[in-house]
Amino acid sequence: EAGVAQSPRYKIIEKRQSVAFWCNPISGHATLYWYQQILGQGPKLLIQFQNNGVVDDSQLPKDRFSAERLKGVDSTLKIQPAKLEDSAVYLCASSKDSGVSGDTQYFGPGTRLTVL
């Protein structure tokens, strides 16, 4: 079974530029998550989708971050414009069920973003 795919693996941009990350979850997984992991910290959930609907985006900085999951499969996360404090690893994860019971999440390798 193929795992969660993410691209690109690394991205370096200057502040105020825009950037987009892509995620393809495990086939058949209903729930998709985007996390932000700042160096030395644990991941923080940015947004959770169930199929193509948003379940939780309470910690997404909506003035600059946006995400979509078209057709309930793959997803993109965009930052526009980027700030220095957005430097982090962006992790995508998926789980089989609706996520309410806290099922096991499977993580992709992440995208390391550096904002200069």
Add this chain to the structure above:
Amino acid sequence: SQQGEEDPQALSIQEGENATMNCSYKTSINNLQWYRQNSGRGLVHLILIRSNEREKHSGRLRVTLDTSKKSSSLLITASRAADTASYFCATVRSSNTGKLIFGQGTTLQVKP
């Protein structure tokens, strides 16, 4: 906001020794999960323990949960150099969407 706090923040042991990491949390939970993250790699799920369980085993891993103290521990027995990684506990609160709330992690170094 971070829910869990891991202790210690860093741990260094010799190969063959046991490693114990602790996690404390603040609110009632549905379950608690432990993840491992190797340098440059994504997170890997290790074990899930539900709020009505007290202990779980998986290979060389043993997890305990004490809901009265709001704490959990992860024991790795007979550690190997390959166990070198950061270990995170993550909780799922009793009443939410099932999202994971991670702690800060414990960095484990196993010396050959």
